Amino acid sequence: MLPHLANVVVDGVERSADGIRLRVHARAGQVACPGCATMSGRVHGRYRRRLVDTALGGTRLVVDLLVRRFRCAETSCAAVTFAEQVEGLTRPHARFTPPAAAAVRDIGLALAGRAGARLAAALGLTVGRDTLVRRVRALPDPQPGVVRTLGVDDFAVRRGHVYGTVLIDLDTHRPIDMLPDREADSLVAWLADHPGVEVICRDRSGAYADGARRGAPDARQVADRWHLWANLGDAVERVVAAHRRCLPTPPAPAPAAAEPTAQPDPTDAPAEQPWRTGNRFAERTRRTHTAVHALLTAGHTQRAISRQLSMGRHTVRKYAQAARPEDLFRGQWQDRPSGLDPFRAHLDAQWAAGQTNAWKLWEEITEQGYRGGYAMVSAYVRPLRTGAQPPPPRPRSTRTISRWVLTRPDRLRDDEQTQLRDARACCPELDALTRHVGAFAHLLTRPTDTTITDWITAVRADDLPALHTYATGLERDLDAVTAGLTLPHSSGPVEGHVNRIIMWNLTCQGSWGFMARRVTDPPARPLGRGPGRTQGQDGPGSRPPPSSSPVCRARARSLPGGCRARQHRVALGVPADRRQSRSHRRT
Numbered sequence: 001m002l003p004h005l006a007n008v009v010v011d012g013v014e015r016s017a018d019g020i021r022l023r024v025h026a027r028a029g030q031v032a033c034p035g036c037a038t039m040s041g042r043v044h045g046r047y048r049r050r051l052v053d054t055a056l057g058g059t060r061l062v063v064d065l066l067v068r069r070f071r072c073a074e075t076s077c078a079a080v081t082f083a084e085q086v087e088g089l090t091r092p093h094a095r096f097t098p099p100a101a102a103a104v105r106d107i108g109l110a111l112a113g114r115a116g117a118r119l120a121a122a123l124g125l126t127v128g129r130d131t132l133v134r135r136v137r138a139l140p141d142p143q144p145g146v147v148r149t150l151g152v153d154d155f156a157v158r159r160g161h162v163y164g165t166v167l168i169d170l171d172t173h174r175p176i177d178m179l180p181d182r183e184a185d186s187l188v189a190w191l192a193d194h195p196g197v198e199v200i201c202r203d204r205s206g207a208y209a210d211g212a213r214r215g216a217p218d219a220r221q222v223a224d225r226w227h228l229w230a231n232l233g234d235a236v237e238r239v240v241a242a243h244r245r246c247l248p249t250p251p252a253p254a255p256a257a258a259e260p261t262a263q264p265d266p267t268d269a270p271a272e273q274p275w276r277t278g279n280r281f282a283e284r285t286r287r288t289h290t291a292v293h294a295l296l297t298a299g300h301t302q303r304a305i306s307r308q309l310s311m312g313r314h315t316v317r318k319y320a321q322a323a324r325p326e327d328l329f330r331g332q333w334q335d336r337p338s339g340l341d342p343f344r345a346h347l348d349a350q351w352a353a354g355q356t357n358a359w360k361l362w363e364e365i366t367e368q369g370y371r372g373g374y375a376m377v378s379a380y381v382r383p384l385r386t387g388a389q390p391p392p393p394r395p396r397s398t399r400t401i402s403r404w405v406l407t408r409p410d411r412l413r414d415d416e417q418t419q420l421r422d423a424r425a426c427c428p429e430l431d432a433l434t435r436h437v438g439a440f441a442h443l444l445t446r447p448t449d450t451t452i453t454d455w456i457t458a459v460r461a462d463d464l465p466a467l468h469t470y471a472t473g474l475e476r477d478l479d480a481v482t483a484g485l486t487l488p489h490s491s492g493p494v495e496g497h498v499n500r501i502i503m504w505n506l507t508c509q510g511s512w513g514f515m516a517r518r519v520t521d522p523p524a525r526p527l528g529r530g531p532g533r534t535q536g537q538d539g540p541g542s543r544p545p546p547s548s549s550p551v552c553r554a555r556a557r558s559l560p561g562g563c564r565a566r567q568h569r570v571a572l573g574v575p576a577d578r579r580q581s582r583s584h585r586r587t
Contacts, residue, residue, distance in 0.1 A: 004088045004097055008065065019060030019124070022053075026068070026086050033072045035079035042071040044081045051090065053097045055124025063097060065090065100125060105139070108132035145169075147176060149199045150219075151494035152208050154182040155501050166497055170201060173493040184211035191215025201489045202480075203227040209477060223477055223484035224491035225444055231470060232440060236405055238466035239433050241398045246427035285325050292319040339372045340365075340380060347377070351384055396423075405434050408441075432462040447485040452478070 008024040015021075030041040046068050053061040067090075069083050089097060096104060104127055107116040113129030120127045151168035165179035165186065179186040184207045191197060192215055201222045202208040212221050288309075295305045306316045322328050340347075343365040350361055362370075362377040396419065404412060404420045412420065424431040436459055443455055456471045474481050483489075 004099060005063070007086050007088060011066075019062060020056055021062045021064050023064045023066070025066040026084055028084070031068075031070055031082075031084040033070075033074065033077060033079055033082055034085075035082070036072065036074045036077040038072060038074045038077065040070045040073045042073065044069045044071045049090070050095075051097050052095060052100050052125065054099045054103055058124060060124040060126065063089070101135075104132065105135050108136040112136075145176075146196045147171075147194060148196065149201065149489060150197045151491055152187065152200060152202045152212070153491060153494040153498055154205070155498045166494065166501060168494045168497055170199075170489060170493060175497050183207055184214065187211030188215035191219075199487070199489060201491050201494070203491065204231060204473065204477065209480065220483055220487075221480040222487055222489045223480040225484050226491065226495075228481065228484060229440075229444065231473070232437065233402065233406055235466045235470040236433065236437060237398055237402045239429065239464055240401045240405070242466070243427050243429050244398055244401070246430070247396060247401065247423050282325075282329065285328050289319050289322060289325040289328065292316060296320060338376070339370065340376055343368065343370055344380075347380065351381065356381070356385070401430075405430075405437050429462070429464060433464060433467065436462070436464075436467060443485060452481055452485060 005022075005024065007027055009027055011023040011025060013020065013022055030039045032039050046066060049065045049067045051063040051065060053063050055061055065086070067083055069081050071081050072079050085091065091098075094101065103123070103125060104120065107120050107123075107125075107127075110116070111119055113133050116132045117127060117129045120132070147169050149170040151170045152165060153168075154163050154165050156162070157164055163182045165182045166175055167177045167179070167190065168174070169176050177190065179190060182205070187208060188211050191212070195216075197216045197219045199222060200208075200212045200216065200219050201224060202212065203224055204227050209221065212219060288311075291309060292305060295308065296302075300308070302313060302316045302320060305311070305320075306313045309316070318328070346365060346368070347361055350364065355361060358378045358381050359374060361381065362374045365377070401420075401423060404416055404423075409417065420434070424434055436455070439450075439455055439458065443450060443452065452474060456474060459467050459471045
């Protein structure tokens with residue numbers, strides 16, 4: 001159950017609120033001197049040593065070891081006395097047993113400082129965040145191996161300012177190194193130090209293409225298929241945006257059936273109102289008339305109503321003498337000429353065409369000579385917004401049409417297929433775009449049926465400038481694009497590790513050296529494939545060959561004094577307010 005305790009004798013077990021304590025001593029009667037290997041049984045003294053072990057049944061476990069100090073029997077040996085070390089249990093100056101030390105190392109690699117300390121506490125291991133970081137930094141650098149298939153991609157240390165490059169062995173799906181930038185010279189230097197690369201899988205970046213060409217001229221470059229399709233999607237959006245005015249307006253939804261309402265009694269119908277309901281002057285007059293007559297009915301005098309409503313006595317008398325609010329409506333506010341009158345026909349026509357933005361309407365009539373303000377146009381269209389008839393629907397967005405073009409036809413709904421068919425019938429350019437996208441998708445899935453040069457020639461025959469730009473980029477990188485369409489290599493494992501780096505970057509707060517150490521020593525199981533399917537392994541669950549050491553750690557050793565992580569952050573361009581010492585940095 002506890003194989004690391006096979007060479008000790010348990011003297012007792014104590015249970016307390018802090019956990020379980022095992023009192024043990026070594027079985028061996030004699031111990032070899034570490035200096036001269038002479039066996040000695042002369043005990044010079046004893047002391048107790050406490051080692052933290054992995055939790056037992058979820059309870060913290062501490063091994064209280066009685067350590068003997070022996071006197072060396074060889075008089076010429078430099079070590080006069082020495083302390084015994086129990087095989088499989090102790091190491092010089094260690095405070096954890098080997099299983100606990102391995103658990104602390106794995107937790108540090110997986111979760112870093114603060115999060116790792118919380119998980120360790122839940123597992124019965126009391127360890128601080130600085131200890132976890134120190135254990136990760138103390139790991140020896142793995143030796144580089146021969147890489148045949150290399151995956152290259154960039155990631156953001158600080159988006160828009162600082163970027164790095166991660167290198168993945170696509171045969172084992174393991175990260176092997178990190179570069180502190182995404183420049184071609186850095187990739188050239190790495191490839192020069194690691195010969196033997198035969199295939200380099202990358203995105204469409206020109207810097208990586210140049211670096212791979214100069215650093216490994218004999219290696220075959222492969223453009224990732226996902227990036228090819230993503231770049232095509234950007235070109236499709238530009239084409240659709242240029243021809244969006246050609247798209248037909250989608251059909252308006254059918255109005256809901258109105259519920260039958262009771263016909264009002266003609267005798268109860270009010271007199272004809274000069275102002276329609278909703279006019280602010282008419283509504284204010286109605287409210288004031290109602291308030292004045294309510295107070296008169298309650299027995300208040302006109303003078304008291306004047307004081308209570310803060311109105312003049314003559315105004316109160318005017319409202320009191322009017323039998324109904326409509327008697328107070330005068331012609332000074334009705335049918336008064338407005339500077340908007342010459343443009344009402346244009347506003348109505350644009351509203352019927354689907355332009356419901358009042359600011360746009362105001363800009364249009366301003367160009368035609370209107371000198372009024374935006375508020376009058378907004379007030380004019382406000383009743384149209386609240387009317388019973390909704391405005392006609394606007395054309396589909398660019399992103400929606402692009403999604404229809406880039407989606408397999410059998411995965412579109414019936415209404416989407418119909419609208420895409422109508423759009424293709426209205427715009428010949430969109431029809432040609434849809435045909436070219438379908439041909440490129442067929443080229444991605446069945447590259448033997450045609451070639452990329454045939455597709456480029458077909459694109460050149462149509463008037464699609466955005467697609468011509470995309471085709472020009474394919475021609476510049478024709479060999480890598482052809483290899484990407486014909487070879488099975490993909491940047492999927494690289495993208496998975498990039499996502500892991502982004503998550504760890506948030507945890508490490510930009511500590512490049514610590515992040516590089518964690519990236520190049522991931523969990524034992526590779527990402528992207530299950531046990532037994534990864535190439536280059538001896539069997540299910542076996543670890544692949546060790547990877548190379550990070551360049552940043554080698555550069556850190558050459559920096560003169562001070563905190564290496566801090567100097568790396570300065571070299572990478574991290575702002576001064578984020579250059580904190582390791583003891584104050586969130587890990």
